[in-house]
Amino acid sequence: MHKLKKIKWLPLLMALSILAIAAFQYYWLQKAYERELRSLERQSNVLFRETVGNLQANKLKLDRIADTGRVRLHLRNEAPSRTMHVRPLDQKLVGMINVMVQKAKDSARETVFLRRVTGGDTTRYVNKNFLGKRERLMQFLFDVDSLQDSIKIKELHVAFQKRMDEQNLDVPFTVMRVPTKDTRDPVYNEVTLGLLNPITYRLELGNTTSFLLMRIIVPILFSVFLVGFTLLSFSLLYRNLLRQRRLADIKNEFISNITHELKTPIATVSVAIEALRSFNASMDPQRTKEYLDISANELQRLSLLVDKVLKLSMFEKREVELKYELLDMNDLVGEVTSSMRLQFEKYKAVVKVSSNGDTGLEGDRLHLVSVIFNLIDNALKYSNGEPRINVDIQGEAGQLQLTITDSGIGIPTEYQHRIFEKFFRVPTGNLHNAKGYGLGLSYVAHVVKRHNGSIRVESTEGNGSRFIINLPRKGTQA
Numbered sequence: 001m002h003k004l005k006k007i008k009w010l011p012l013l014m015a016l017s018i019l020a021i022a023a024f025q026y027y028w029l030q031k032a033y034e035r036e037l038r039s040l041e042r043q044s045n046v047l048f049r050e051t052v053g054n055l056q057a058n059k060l061k062l063d064r065i066a067d068t069g070r071v072r073l074h075l076r077n078e079a080p081s082r083t084m085h086v087r088p089l090d091q092k093l094v095g096m097i098n099v100m101v102q103k104a105k106d107s108a109r110e111t112v113f114l115r116r117v118t119g120g121d122t123t124r125y126v127n128k129n130f131l132g133k134r135e136r137l138m139q140f141l142f143d144v145d146s147l148q149d150s151i152k153i154k155e156l157h158v159a160f161q162k163r164m165d166e167q168n169l170d171v172p173f174t175v176m177r178v179p180t181k182d183t184r185d186p187v188y189n190e191v192t193l194g195l196l197n198p199i200t201y202r203l204e205l206g207n208t209t210s211f212l213l214m215r216i217i218v219p220i221l222f223s224v225f226l227v228g229f230t231l232l233s234f235s236l237l238y239r240n241l242l243r244q245r246r247l248a249d250i251k252n253e254f255i256s257n258i259t260h261e262l263k264t265p266i267a268t269v270s271v272a273i274e275a276l277r278s279f280n281a282s283m284d285p286q287r288t289k290e291y292l293d294i295s296a297n298e299l300q301r302l303s304l305l306v307d308k309v310l311k312l313s314m315f316e317k318r319e320v321e322l323k324y325e326l327l328d329m330n331d332l333v334g335e336v337t338s339s340m341r342l343q344f345e346k347y348k349a350v351v352k353v354s355s356n357g358d359t360g361l362e363g364d365r366l367h368l369v370s371v372i373f374n375l376i377d378n379a380l381k382y383s384n385g386e387p388r389i390n391v392d393i394q395g396e397a398g399q400l401q402l403t404i405t406d407s408g409i410g411i412p413t414e415y416q417h418r419i420f421e422k423f424f425r426v427p428t429g430n431l432h433n434a435k436g437y438g439l440g441l442s443y444v445a446h447v448v449k450r451h452n453g454s455i456r457v458e459s460t461e462g463n464g465s466r467f468i469i470n471l472p473r474k475g476t477q478a
Helices: 001-059 086-106 131-149 152-167 209-215 217-278 285-315 329-339 339-349 367-379 413-418 440-450
Strands: 071-077 112-119 122-127 172-178 190-193 201-206 324-328 350-356 358-362 388-396 399-406 455-459 466-471
Touching: 001 152, 001 190, 001 201, 001 209, 001 217, 071 339, 086 324, 152 172, 152 201, 152 388, 209 217, 209 399, 324 329, 324 367, 329 350, 329 367, 329 388, 329 399, 339 367, 358 367, 358 466, 367 440, 367 466, 440 455
Parallel strands: 071 112, 350 388
Antiparallel strands: 112 122, 172 201, 190 201, 324 358, 388 399, 399 466, 455 466
């Protein structure tokens, strides 16, 4: 009972485990997606700023700076211990000068020294050797500011698209102009040009979902495989546990039934022997014969039961070697029907045997006789009223077909695929003749399989059953 409770809670535990694994995989994939998104944004922003800087540098005419001397830019802080605050306009100026220096460092040869002088809330930039050329610098700054309208959106879009293609970044984007806002917080997807009338360009990425999913396709496939493999493993495990529980239930029912059936003949034989001893039954030959017949019948029941169990066990372990010999299926059927004549008379059964073609084959006589006996015996037990049984033998090229049809209670459709399982018995309600242990048809199926044959059933509940066996003429063990 304790094990059954564990199995009852097992599906819930399995479901929770699968959900936990799936949730962890989803969290892991979400973090990977976010990392790829941040990486894409950083990479695209850097490319965008570089593209704008390159376009700006290409448009600058730096020949107004000194014609001789190599340019070197040195920043010296005269008050390193104080906190400096640089206005956004000065930041733009420094950035613009950096671009100029980068462009002009291979052509200009004048040394420029800038030092940072801190005073109040602003920082002033003083050129040690530049004071004499103030007019030239002012003219240059006006020239720089005039570039703000020279970089067009289309031109910037084409240049940036080229950079994106070089980096294999196949994502949609939009480049637009937006109002310039002075802010202390950096905006990485914006670039501002100009001094007096600044213009700000902004990069907006479009739908990047498909691109990012392709970047993490390997982790996605791994997660799907892991969750699917776990689900499949748990399903197979749970199905095996259910099958084991069902087999355990069938085994317990079998033990209960067989124990009852064993006690009945043993008790009957014990009573008969006790009667012979205690009531001087041995002095009465008629009574003695009656008691002995009762004992013999009960012992025969025990023998048949033990024989079925042993045969089934040996077939499962493949410890039985079939003894092939030339047989005639028509003769085997006649042998079985003759031995069961008394039972036919008891049940008032009508049995018809028909054959067509060559009915000869190679097989094990003992086991094939047992197959025929089991099928006809079932036709008798599972019949109401006067049973009608038809046995048909058809000889075909290379094989022989044996068909046994009855007019019994039939087999419900939901049980037809299980009737050849060991210990399985179709529920028959209060049908008093239907006593057994679920071994007969399982034994039949084993014999047919060992003969490399096949067996199937066609049945309609309430209208009887038909068992069809196909056996090869040449006998080889499976």
